[in-house]
Amino acid sequence: MMALERWLIELLLHFAARDEINVFLRSPQNTATIIGCLIAVSGALLGTFLLLRGMALTSDAISHTVLLGIVVAFLLMTDVFGMVGDTSSPWLILGASLAGVGTVVLTELLYRSGLLRQDAALGLAFPLLFAIAVILVSRFAEDVHLDEDAVLVGEIGLAWANTNSHCFDNCATVTISPDHPQAKMARQCRNCRELGISPRDEGAEFVEICSNCGSYSPAQAWQAGYLQKEPSLVFFPKSITVTLIMTALSLLLALVFYKELKLTTFDPALAKALGFRPGVMNYALMILVSLVAVGAFDAVGSILVIAFFIIPPAAAYLLSDRLAVMLLLGPLIGAAGAFFGYDLARGKFFGFIEVGDIIAGLNSLFGLDLPEQWDSSISASMVLMIFIIFTLVWVLSPRYGLISTLIRRANQRRRFDDQVVLAHIHNHQFTDRHATELRVKTLHLHFRWTGRKMGRVLARLRALGLVAVVNGLAQLTARGETQVHAFRGAMLEAHNMPDID
């Protein structure tokens, strides 16, 4: 991880000075936006396949049960192997992905027993694993930073502060040993507590304790004032690295196994018959979902991450009927949500509307006394913004949106009304009953329509020059005649089309 960060920073140093990079990364806004976008991209890529497999809620389950993996790995690390607990350690990530896969396996087993349906099996498996995780956290890991708030919404706003330091120049590491001139030595009573005596009493034994001994990285040494010359340092937020790796892995999976994922998602039976392994692809997908869930865990918590998986692909699904386009649009929508979501948390709506102004407006309009200062959860605002984009798409999508669907239905209804009337006139105009069937005044009665509706349809047909009224009788014009032949032909063709021979 350190090597990757170093490589990244070296890459960045080609484009920007060291100070600029530090200033940029130290801004909570930049860091949070980058992390949010990375989670959105990886989530949407994997979520597209989850959505199409009807497994949207599996991301919910996995994002919760990874907690069990994290906790168990954490306890193993600290209590069994005596390592220092660190929530971004690779071991925790490994534990989390195992827990994610475990959830899927457990669900499969319950489902295969034939006694539970798939959704019930999932609903049983993941609260169980989550409950075990919560008990372990509260019982053994109270002082760790795995508190309920972090589980719920994450701490994306603080991600900038949790960094690895990388030194590029004047990189002196400092080791302070007890004989070092700057060592702070203190005498401490070794047996006072045990004997219940004060250090001044007789029999007290003392040891020399060095309070600042140890080895210091260049960054730590500079901060503690052990270095004369400032090392040139870059501080890189750990969460960016973690989410960047997740995004790279998700991209790799979606690009390299695009064909295999598409086939196993669309038609697992054919995939199996052709020798692809739907089971293997499924578990690969689940492992990555777990990895992204745990990578996002610190930043946005285990509940909100589901929105990053599901909402952007759902919006993309309304915009396109090609998988490749969905895989492009989903991440874009998610990233836009994360980007504008940060603004929303800080009181700006799409960058130009001040939420404070809106609240002030509401206050003055309704005589309310709402606080006008707007400062809310970043991760929740990102999710809200993703949802707002989804709503916009849902309403406005040119093909499957609410408005275009309503318009299309209205058009279809209108066209159908026109055709019904045209066909009626066509069928009767040269028969001996045409005087009764085609009289404009009574035409609506034959259809059981209201006079108003018939008036509207006739007016439209006359305006289009398809129908003429002669002596109070409706008749087709030459154009109307052609029209009737055209749509009847099309209708017949729809039944027969396309011809085989």
Place this chain on the structure above:
Amino acid sequence: MNDRAPLALSVEDLTVAYHSKPAIWDIDLGVPEGVLMAIVGPNGAGKSTLIKAVLNLIPRAAGRVSFYGSPYEQARSLVGYVPQRGSVDWDFPTSVLDVVTMGLYGKLGWLRRPGRRERDLALFALDQVGLLDLVDRQISQLSGGQQQRAFLARALVQDAQIYFMDEPFAAVDAITERAIVKILHQLKERGKTVLVVHHDLQTVEDYFDWVTLLNVEVVASGPAAVVFSPENLQKTYGGRVSYLHDGQVLAAGD
């Protein structure tokens, strides 16, 4: 058929059970190369199960299956499969051309992407089933019959030796039915073997030259002219088949 013709498919003692209840029971079946075979039987007779078990899509409780003498794993490229239309999500964001191209994924293997050659093959197959005008449609915009023909085209591009089709005639229009029959006969002319799960007893003798009557066990299997008799149908369907005077089948109840 003479006895020395190679068996395209040979099934021995195949049993599949769902929760200890046998779905198909001790199936022995030899299908000669180049026949058009209907698999006929009442609902729950295990027709789809037989196909799926033969293709290793579901676990077998017992039995052995070979294609031209080889087990399925080695004969994959010889086998084409047309699943039931209802087995996939037709709202999936993909085009007709794309679905047909999927038939070639097996030949491409892992990681290799379909290219121009695959596109041309898919277009050729779509032309054969009469869907050339609809190649760029999203698949939910097809009628049921057109969807079935797309599935058929997907099997055609596999260029297999032996085809398995699970109810290709279910709920399709007359045009599609004619198209499928025509394709079946073209396949036969090219020496392919085709096994079709079929429901319409009236058309069995018109469309197929070989029949397997199945009701959990194989009731009879052989040339349609010999096997497709009122006695055998009676055994397969129980008393639920009624006949016209000349022995022609009128209808089979479920």
